[in-house]
Amino acid sequence: MRLAIPLMITFVAGMIMIFQFFVPATQSIGETLQEWYMIVASFAIFLGSVNLLYVHTHRIRFKGRNWKYSPVTIIGFAAMIITGLVFGIEPGKPFDYMFTQMMVPMGATMFSLLAFFVASAAFRAFRASNWRATLLLISAFVVMLGRVPIGAMIWGKIPLISEWIMQYPNMAGQRAVMIGAAMGMVATSLRMIFGIERSYLGGAD
Amino acid sequence: MSTFIEKLGNIDRRIIFIVMALAVIIPLAVRLTLPIPIDEGPSKNMYDAVDALPPGSTVLLSFDYDPSTMPELQPMAIALAQQLMTKDIKIVSLALWPMGVSLGNEALSYVSDSLGREEYVDWVNLGYKTGGGVLIVRMGSDIKSVFPEDYSGKSVDEIPVMDEINMLGDFDMIISLSAGDPGIPAWVMMAGDRYDIPIGGGCTAVSAPQFYPYLGTGQMLGLLGGLKGAADYETMVRIGVDDPPAGTATPGMAAQSVAHLVIMLFIILGNISYLASKKRKGGAK
Numbered sequence A: 001m002r003l004a005i006p007l008m009i010t011f012v013a014g015m016i017m018i019f020q021f022f023v024p025a026t027q028s029i030g031e032t033l034q035e036w037y038m039i040v041a042s043f044a045i046f047l048g049s050v051n052l053l054y055v056h057t058h059r060i061r062f063k064g065r066n067w068k069y070s071p072v073t074i075i076g077f078a079a080m081i082i083t084g085l086v087f088g089i090e091p092g093k094p095f096d097y098m099f100t101q102m103m104v105p106m107g108a109t110m111f112s113l114l115a116f117f118v119a120s121a122a123f124r125a126f127r128a129s130n131w132r133a134t135l136l137l138i139s140a141f142v143v144m145l146g147r148v149p150i151g152a153m154i155w156g157k158i159p160l161i162s163e164w165i166m167q168y169p170n171m172a173g174q175r176a177v178m179i180g181a182a183m184g185m186v187a188t189s190l191r192m193i194f195g196i197e198r199s200y201l202g203g204a205d
Numbered sequence B: 001m002s003t004f005i006e007k008l009g010n011i012d013r014r015i016i017f018i019v020m021a022l023a024v025i026i027p028l029a030v031r032l033t034l035p036i037p038i039d040e041g042p043s044k045n046m047y048d049a050v051d052a053l054p055p056g057s058t059v060l061l062s063f064d065y066d067p068s069t070m071p072e073l074q075p076m077a078i079a080l081a082q083q084l085m086t087k088d089i090k091i092v093s094l095a096l097w098p099m100g101v102s103l104g105n106e107a108l109s110y111v112s113d114s115l116g117r118e119e120y121v122d123w124v125n126l127g128y129k130t131g132g133g134v135l136i137v138r139m140g141s142d143i144k145s146v147f148p149e150d151y152s153g154k155s156v157d158e159i160p161v162m163d164e165i166n167m168l169g170d171f172d173m174i175i176s177l178s179a180g181d182p183g184i185p186a187w188v189m190m191a192g193d194r195y196d197i198p199i200g201g202g203c204t205a206v207s208a209p210q211f212y213p214y215l216g217t218g219q220m221l222g223l224l225g226g227l228k229g230a231a232d233y234e235t236m237v238r239i240g241v242d243d244p245p246a247g248t249a250t251p252g253m254a255a256q257s258v259a260h261l262v263i264m265l266f267i268i269l270g271n272i273s274y275l276a277s278k279k280r281k282g283g284a285k
Helices: A004-019 A023-060 A067-088 A095-124 A131-146 A149-154 A157-195 B004-008 B015-029 B042-053 B069-088 B099-116 B135-142 B183-195 B206-218 B226-238 B250-284
Strands: B058-064 B090-095 B123-128 B173-178 B200-203 B222-223
Touching: A004 A023, A004 A157, A023 A067, A023 A095, A023 B069, A023 B135, A067 A095, A067 B222, A095 A149, A095 B015, A095 B069, A095 B173, A095 B250, A131 A149, A131 B250, A149 B250, A157 B206, B004 B173, B004 B200, B004 B250, B015 B222, B015 B250, B042 B069, B042 B173, B042 B222, B042 B226, B058 B099, B058 B222, B069 B090, B069 B173, B069 B200, B069 B226, B090 B099, B099 B123, B135 B183, B200 B206, B200 B250, B206 B222, B206 B226, B206 B250, B222 B226, B226 B250
Parallel strands: B058 B090, B058 B173, B090 B123, B173 B200, B200 B222
Antiparallel strands: none
C-alpha cells in the first residue's frame, strides 16, 4: 500500500493534467490541482525555513564544521522575519532597510566575485590545444569584444559578427539542447506517471 | 629549464585578482565613459516594441531576480519603467522570486517619484507568490484570485490600475527580468504561447544565449542581455529627453570593456606560455 497509493496519486494527477489540454470536462479539475500545487509549494518554503533552523542549531549544539557561522545565519534569519512581521515590508521600514543596505550589497558582492574567478579560470584553462579549441577561443574573443563598446571602437564590424555568432551557431546549438531537454522531460514525466520511474518516492522499490 | 615565457603560465592568481580589481575600479573611479552604439538587434527590437504601445496600455513587469544579479538587471528595470511611465503606460508588477518584490518596489518608486507618477494609479506591485509556471497558468484565467492583495496588503479591488485587469490576456505586453528559473522560459511557455501575449525580457549576460531561440521563432519581441542590454536601453530611453536621470549601466560598460580586455590579455599570455612549453617539450623529444 505504501507504494501503490503514491503511484496511483501520481498516475491520476498526471493523467488529469494531460487530459485538461484536450478534454474540457477535466479543465476545472486541472485548475483545482494547480491551486493545490501552489499551496503545497508554499508549505515547502515553511519546511525549508524549519530545516534551515534545524541544521544550524544542530551544528552549533555538536560544534560541527564551521559552526561559528551558524549563529550569524540564525540571527539574520530571525531579524528579517521579526522585523518583517512586526513592522511590515514597505519602503522605509526596518525590514526594507536591512534588505537594501545589507542583503543587496552582499548579494551583489557574491556575484561580482565571478569576474575574478572567470579571469583566473580562463587564464589557466582556455588553451588553443587543437583546432576546435582554437575556433572556440576566437569565437569567445569576438563575442567578448562585441558585447562591449570598445569592440566597435576597434573595428565597427565586431558587434555585427558577434551578433551573427549569437543568432546562428549559438541559436542552432541552443535549439538542439532545448529540444533534447524537452524530449527528456516528456520521457521522464511519462515514466513517472506510469510508475516506471520511482526514484522520487525516496528510494522505495 | 623553464623560460620566463613559460613561467608566465603560472602567475599567482592573487596577481590576476589584483589586476582585475584595478581594471574595474579605475574606469569607475575616473568616470571613464565610452559611446554606446545602438545597432539593430534584440535590445532595439525590445525598445521599438515598447515604444509602439499606445498610451493607456498596461504592461506586466515581472521581477524574477534577486540582489546577486541586481547590478545587471536593476538598470534595465529602471530604464524600462522610465520609458513606460513617460509614455503613460500603466505597470502591474509582481515577482516570481521572493526578493524581486523589494527590488521591483525600489525601481518603480524611484522612477515614479522622479516623474511625478502615483502608486496604485500608474503602477502597482502585487508582490510574490510561489508556484512559478503554475502560478502563471492560474493567472491566465483569474489574476485576482491568485493576487487578491498587493504586496502591502491592499485589496486589488481598491486599486485603480487593476480595474480593467482580470486575466493575463488583459495585458498588452509582459516583460520578465529574469535571472534563472522561474523566469523568461516560464512566461514564454505559459503566457506567451498559451494566451498569445507579446513577451519581452531582460536577463544576465551569461543566460542571454539560451533565449535566442525564442527570438528566432518570434516567441519573444526583444531581449536585453546583461549590462550591455541595460546600457543600450538606457541610451535609447535618454534620446530626446531633457535632463535624463543618470543610469548605472552606461558607466559600467567602460569598466566592463577594460575587464574584458584584461581577461583576453590573460588568455593570450596563458596561450603563449602553453605554446612555448609545448614547443620546448616537442624539441626535447
